[in-house]
Amino acid sequence: xxxxxxxxxxxxxxxxxxxxxxxxxxxxxxxxxxxxxxxxxxxxxxxxxxxxxxxxxxxxxxxxxxxxxxxxxxxxxxxxxxxxxxxxxxxxxxxxxxxxxxxxxxxxxxxxxxxxxxxxxxxxxxxxxxxxxxxxxxxxxxxxxxxxxxxxxxxxxxxxxxxxxxxxxxxxxxxxxxxxxxxxxxxxxxxxxxxxxxxxxxxxxxxxxxxxxxxxxxxxxxxxxxxxxxxxxxxxxxxxxxxxxxxxxxxxxxxxxxxxxxxxxxxxxxxxxxxxxxxxxxxxxxxxxxxxxxxxxxxxxxxxxxxxxxxxxxxxxxxxxxxxxxxxxxxxxxxxxxxxxxxxxxxxxxxxxxxxxxxxxxxxxxxxxxxxxxxxxxxxxxxxxxxxxxxxxxxxxxxxxx
Amino acid sequence: xxxxxxxxxxxxxxxxxxxxxxxxxxxxxxxxxxxxxxxxxxxxxxxxxxxxxxxxxxxxxxxxxxxxxxxxxxxxxxxxxxxxxxxxxxxxxxxxxxxxxxxxxxxxxxxxxxxxxxxxxxxxxxxxxxxxxxxxxxxxxxxxxxxxxxxxxxxxxxxxxxxxxxxxxxxxxxxxxxxxxxxxxxxxxxxxxxxxxxxxxxxxxxxxxxxxxxxxxxxxxxxxxxxxxxxxxxxxxxxxxxxxxxxxxxxxxxxxxxxxxxxxxxxxxxxxxxxxxxxxxxxxxxxxxxxxx
Numbered sequence: 001x002x003x004x005x006x007x008x009x010x011x012x013x014x015x016x017x018x019x020x021x022x023x024x025x026x027x028x029x030x031x032x033x034x035x036x037x038x039x040x041x042x043x044x045x046x047x048x049x050x051x052x053x054x055x056x057x058x059x060x061x062x063x064x065x066x067x068x069x070x071x072x073x074x075x076x077x078x079x080x081x082x083x084x085x086x087x088x089x090x091x092x093x094x095x096x097x098x099x100x101x102x103x104x105x106x107x108x109x110x111x112x113x114x115x116x117x118x119x120x121x122x123x124x125x126x127x128x129x130x131x132x133x134x135x136x137x138x139x140x141x142x143x144x145x146x147x148x149x150x151x152x153x154x155x156x157x158x159x160x161x162x163x164x165x166x167x168x169x170x171x172x173x174x175x176x177x178x179x180x181x182x183x184x185x186x187x188x189x190x191x192x193x194x195x196x197x198x199x200x201x202x203x204x205x206x207x208x209x210x211x212x213x214x215x216x217x218x219x220x221x222x223x224x225x226x227x228x229x230x231x232x233x234x235x236x237x238x239x240x241x242x243x244x245x246x247x248x249x250x251x252x253x254x255x256x257x258x259x260x261x262x263x264x265x266x267x268x269x270x271x272x273x274x275x276x277x278x279x280x281x282x283x284x285x286x287x288x289x290x291x292x293x294x295x296x297x298x299x300x301x302x303x304x305x306x307x308x309x310x311x312x313x314x315x316x317x318x319x320x321x322x323x324x325x326x327x328x329x330x331x332x333x334x335x336x337x338x339x340x341x342x343x344x345x346x347x348x349x350x351x352x353x354x355x356x357x358x359x360x361x362x363x364x365x366x367x368x369x370x371x372x373x374x375x376x377x378x379x380x381x382x383x384x385x386x387x388x389x390x391x392x393x394x395x396x397x398x399x400x401x402x
Numbered sequence: 403x404x405x406x407x408x409x410x411x412x413x414x415x416x417x418x419x420x421x422x423x424x425x426x427x428x429x430x431x432x433x434x435x436x437x438x439x440x441x442x443x444x445x446x447x448x449x450x451x452x453x454x455x456x457x458x459x460x461x462x463x464x465x466x467x468x469x470x471x472x473x474x475x476x477x478x479x480x481x482x483x484x485x486x487x488x489x490x491x492x493x494x495x496x497x498x499x500x501x502x503x504x505x506x507x508x509x510x511x512x513x514x515x516x517x518x519x520x521x522x523x524x525x526x527x528x529x530x531x532x533x534x535x536x537x538x539x540x541x542x543x544x545x546x547x548x549x550x551x552x553x554x555x556x557x558x559x560x561x562x563x564x565x566x567x568x569x570x571x572x573x574x575x576x577x578x579x580x581x582x583x584x585x586x587x588x589x590x591x592x593x594x595x596x597x598x599x600x601x602x603x604x605x606x607x608x609x610x611x612x613x614x615x616x617x618x619x620x621x622x623x624x625x626x627x628x629x630x631x632x633x634x635x636x637x638x639x640x641x642x643x644x645x646x647x648x649x650x651x652x653x654x655x656x657x658x659x660x661x662x663x664x665x666x667x668x669x670x671x672x673x674x675x676x677x678x679x680x681x682x683x684x685x686x687x688x689x690x691x692x693x694x695x
Contacts, residue, residue: 128599142603
C-alpha cells in the first residue's frame, strides 16, 4: 500500500489565498485567477542546450549538459550551492558564453548573442531594482530600451502593475517598498517585456517562510495564466517540488535526473538525488538471489528484503537502496506482510506534524522512520519500545548497483 | 505588518542628533576649524573692507574700493581665464579619470588594491619635486622632446614649457587622483546585478552606461568635480613654475597681493569673492549630488 498522506501536498495547499498572507498597505480584491492548468504545456521545444560546457579557469562549472526545455513549462534547476545551476541560468541569460556546445532558443543558436539581444528576461536574486528610478520607470525600462512608444509603454506598465497587484504604487521609490513589494516590481519589470523565457534566480530566498510560500503559489498561478516558459533556480527541494512541472537535479555541473516532482521523489535515479530531495535511508546491501519473478537483498545478517525483480540487473552483486522514512510502517505486533522486521526505537525527535524515529534493526544498522504525530496528549512511540517495521516492495528503490 | 506612516518619516527619525559624546568627539575638529578656518576667514572679511597706506599697512577705514577693483578688466580677464583653466582641467580629469576609476572599481579585489596604490603613489613624493620633474621632462632638450623627435613626430624641439599647454598638463596631473578616488568609491558600491539587469532588459553597453552606471555614480562625479575644480582655480604653484608666470591665474594674483604687492585688503577682497563663488557652486552641486536612494 502506498501512503498518500505523506506525498507532497501539491493541490491541497493551493487552497490558501496568497493575497491574505501578504503585507498590504491597502486592501484590494484578489485578482481573478485562471484555473491552474489554463495553458497546457506543449511538447515543442523552447530552449535546447546541446553539450553545453562552461569552464572557469580549470574549474568545470557546467559539464556537457544536454537539456530540452518545453514551451510553457515550469522547469526547475535544483541542486546544492556550487553545483552549476546558476551558471546554466547565466548562460541562458547571455551573461556567460559557453566554452563548448550550443544554446538554441526556438531552434536559433544564441550561444554568442549578448543578453540585450535575447528575448529572455531574468528576475534577480537581489531583485536588482534600479534605486534611482520610480517603480513605474523601473518597469518601463525594458520597454524604453526597445523603443516602445510612450502611450503603449504607459498602458503596459499599468497592466504589469495590476498583474502583480501593485496598482497605485507606480510613483513610489524602491526604498519605500517592502521586500515582498520589491520582488513584485522585479517580476513586473521582467514580464512586461513579454519574454519567451523568464529566468528566476532563487527569487524567494530573502523572504520569510510564510510570505515565501504565498509567493510560490502566486508565481505558479502567474506562470500558468501567462503560459510563459519559466526556468527557475533553487537549492530548496521543497520549493522545487511545489512549483515545477519538471525538475532537473544538478550535481557537479551535470544533470543527475530530469523528471516531474513525483518521479524525482519516488523514483530517484541516483544516491545523490535520493539524498538531496526529501530524506532517505540509503542502505547498502548484497544481492541474495534474482530471477524473473523475485529478487532478494540482504541488509545485514538475518535482515533480507524482497525488491522488485526488475530493479536488479542481471549479474549485480551489490545494491544501494533508498527508502523514504515515511514509507516505513511501524506496528506493535508483527504484521502479516513481507519485508517486516523487528527493531528497537533508539531515538525519537518531535518535528511538529511528524515524529522522527531512529530504529535499530541490527547491531550495525539503524534506519529512520517518520510517523504522523497522532495526539498532543500522548505520543504513540517511545524510546526503548520494541516495534515491527514493514516496507512495501515498491517503496524500495535501487539507486546504485554493481 | 501594516505601515500606514510615511516611510520617509521613519527614515528621518533614525538620523539622530549628536549627543554629548558626539560633541565631545567632534570638539578637536571644531576647535581646529574655529581657530584656523573661521577666525582667519573673519579677519580676511574685515580686511577686505579696509584700505592700505603707502607702506602696505592695513588701515581700518571702511571702503568698497577693493571689491570695485575686481571689476577692472585686467582682473576680470584673469578671473575668466582661471575659470576656463579650472573648467578644462575638471573636464579632462573627468574624461580621463572616469574610465580609470570604473575599471579599478570593477577589478578583482586583489588587483584593485594594487591599482589604487598606483594612483596614490605620487602623493608620497613632494608636490614641488614632482612639478620640477615635469619641467625637466617637458623642456626643449628634455626626454619627451627627444623621444618625439626620434620618432619623427615633431621636426623641431618641443616648445611647450611656459605655455598654457604646460599649465594644463601640470593641473591635470596634479588633480587627476582627486577625480579618480571619489568616482572609484561610487563605482565600487555599484551592484553588478544592476548592470546585468540593464543588459537583460535590452540596454546595450552604451545605454547601460547612460541610464544606469552614470546616474548611480553621480555622487562620485559631483564630489570629484568639486575636488578638482575648487583647488585648481586657486592653484598658483603650477602656473608659476610651469607657466613661468606668463599665464597667471587668480591664485597668482592673490598670492601676489599678500606678497610682493603688499596690498592685503585687495587680496582679501579677491579671496572672499572666490569663497563666495565656491559656496554658491558647492550648494548647487550638493543639491544635485544627493542622489535619492
